[in-house]
Amino acid sequence: MATILENLKLYFLINSEEQIKNDWAESEKYDKVGFKIDKNIMTKKAKELIFISSINRDGCGTQTVSEEAYNELIQNKFSAKEDYKILRLSMSQNTYLAVGFNSYVVKLR
Numbered sequence: 001m002a003t004i005l006e007n008l009k010l011y012f013l014i015n016s017e018e019q020i021k022n023d024w025a026e027s028e029k030y031d032k033v034g035f036k037i038d039k040n041i042m043t044k045k046a047k048e049l050i051f052i053s054s055i056n057r058d059g060c061g062t063q064t065v066s067e068e069a070y071n072e073l074i075q076n077k078f079s080a081k082e083d084y085k086i087l088r089l090s091m092s093q094n095t096y097l098a099v100g101f102n103s104y105v106v107k108l109r
Helices: 004-014 017-030 067-075
Strands: 049-055 062-064 084-090 095-099 103-108
Touching: 049 067, 049 095, 084 103
Parallel strands: none
Antiparallel strands: 049 062, 049 103, 084 095, 095 103
16 A cells, blocks of 8 residues: 555656646635635724624634723724625524624624
8 A cells, every 4th residue: 555655656657747736726716714804894993883793713612892992993903994805604693703803793783
């Protein structure tokens, strides 16, 4: 049984340079991971959003946004100016993901 390295070496020995370029060009479309941020994506400022919860940075859950944290988001000179990219989360609950330096579950005002 050949190892992956042996198979890769055999691939490069058997195929022409042109064939290798064609094979690898086809695979480039799989290099792009995740969603593409379009220039037409909806953006909102913090004051235009109702913050429901913050998403943990490791993605394992959420935490309710306290009134103190909410006021900080609205009044802080950095977060108040930040544009959050808005992505639909739930149509039935009318919630969205607000993605910026941190990510939140929000509703629109």
